[in-house]
Amino acid sequence: MQDGSVLAVSADEKTPGSREKGLNRVLEILEFLHTTQRAIGIGDLAKGVNAPRSTTYTLVRSLVDAGLLEMAGDGNRVYFGKKLYLYGMDYVRGNDLLRRGRQEVDHLSRETGETSELCMLQSGRYTIVHSSPGTRPFRISSATGLQIPLPWTASGRLLLAGLDRAAIEAMVSDDDLVLPDGRKLRLEDFIADIAKAGVTGYCVTSGLVDAYTKCLAVPVFSAPGKVEATMCLVVPIDTSEERTADLIGLLRGRAAGLSIGG
Amino acid sequence: MQDGSVLAVSADEKTPGSREKGLNRVLEILEFLHTTQRAIGIGDLAKGVNAPRSTTYTLVRSLVDAGLLEMAGDGNRVYFGKKLYLYGMDYVRGNDLLRRGRQEVDHLSRETGETSELCMLQSGRYTIVHSSPGTRPFRISSATGLQIPLPWTASGRLLLAGLDRAAIEAMVSDDDLVLPDGRKLRLEDFIADIAKAGVTGYCVTSGLVDAYTKCLAVPVFSAPGKVEATMCLVVPIDTSEERTADLIGLLRGRAAGLSIGG
DNA sequence: AAAGATTGTCTCTTACAAGAGACGCATGTA
DNA sequence: TACATGCGTCTCTTGTAAGAGACAATCTTT
Secondary structure, three states, X not given: OOOOOOOOOOOOOOOOOOOOOHHHHHHHHHHHXXXXXXXXXXXXXXXXXXXXXXXXXXXXXXHHHHOOEEEEOOXXXXXXXXXXXXXXXXXXXXXXXXXXXXXXXXXXXXXXXXXXXXXXXXXXXXXXXXXXXXXXXXXXOOOOOOEEOHHHOHHHHHHOOOOOHHHHHHHOOOHHHEOOOOOEOOHHHHHHHXXXXXXXOOEEEEOOOOOOEXXXXXXXXXXXXEEEEEEEEEEEOOOOHHHHHHHHHHHHHHHHHHOOOO | OOOOOOOOOXXXXXXXXXXXXXXXXXXXXXXXXXXXXXXXXXXXXXXXXXXXXXXXXXXXXXXXXXXXXXXXXXXXXXXXXXXXXXXXXHHXXXXXXXXXXXXXXXXHHHHHOOEEEEEEEEXXXXXXXXXXXXXXXXXXXXXXXXXXXXXXXXHHHHHOOOOOHHHHHHXXXXXXXXXXXXXXXXXXXHHHHHHHHHHHOOEEXXXXXXXXEEEEEEEEEEEOOEEEEEEEEEEEOOOOHHHHHHHHHHHHHHHHXXXXXX
């Protein structure tokens, strides 16, 4: 059985006299910096990942030497380093879908004026991989790279299309089914949504993450039947039926262009 | 007394019964993938970084679980993962200079038709952080992220401007002074070049990396006197004096726009 | 079909890194 | 002048992860 608990950052403290593996500490550090989105002092970093100060200093030094982290302006703060940027560019280069998807998303948001996003599964969770803000006065933006429970989003329903019931259950925890406003989704309904989305080839959700927006998503295939990513538009919840349909049509066309044998 | 020997990838084998730290192995793995620029089998990866197979399997599993690496299409090859891309984007977001520099470079290459690059120091070595190919029939391209000895480039001379003699010597090994064609640069000449570049505010080198190109570089400052990056154009070696001067003027203007109090 | 190479998993040992904590040096604040 | 708080470095111990190597299961080659 898969042990899903990668990076159980805080939470437990199982064995009292247990030491944490250095690599795991590093992974936690990176993840922590990703959430803070800013340079942070090493002391605070140690607190943040709940690691001993001495260990943290050692690890940070290694990472800085390697260029994965950099000391930020002041002198005693750290943040991501150039190496990570370079590796990230390597990833983009080796990944046609991401490269073209980014362009398509930028293009879509300019064309429609709506916020547009490219989403993928990332270690079992929904992730906004690239987003381009719309031209509307109010910005509907979720941070790139943010991990969001799958049931909260239209894309989540598409990304799970094709998986069997057991696989879906394994990816969705009970907490995930609780929406930001406190409502609880029924697992049955979610699974039904997924099935429906798989058939219709698109998905629209209204007022799930917040009360003012509607999310229109379509799948991007990496192989027939395999949903690799989704493209979505985040529009005001009162967008007309007609415009919604138009936008979905547009999305589907573009997604088809991205897909490989869809 | 900085111990420069991070990632002494191959080379020594000092203590016979010595074990390598997991984190270092990971750093080597990442660096190796960066050089190969493609997905690679775990067995080959182990060979490539000269690590035991069992260890490599364990580490790769951790990294894949964490999303830093991904199993590539076939199923038994690995390459960089989405997480690294996300971290890289975080780096870009937190780094005004890089963000604006990338745009400027893209713009410059479109405007001049020449290959344009943004370069920075990366753990003591010259690194092409972003490059945009020119429109010339022959492409002069060095891979992004490639680490090149400082003395081979015009940018290298500018990046070291402001450092004292000792600091320069510490950053340049004897091997670095040997050019690709076998000629050996004198350290004195290199240091003199640096001083001159610091005063004139630009640097031109001809036929250093290869016999057909000339490199025009200007510094980008992050603080008065502190060279954070360089922008450069790679042009045919027979480019006229006049056009060269024009291009340098253009570069200087753009670099000034990027600099913060320069 | 036998021999060889490769792949993924597992076990066991011991070299060594994670961590506790002390230390000196800066700050800040009573 | 004392007292507290945070930073960076260092030392020493011990729990544990790196690594050697055996294993069965595929694929290639001959």
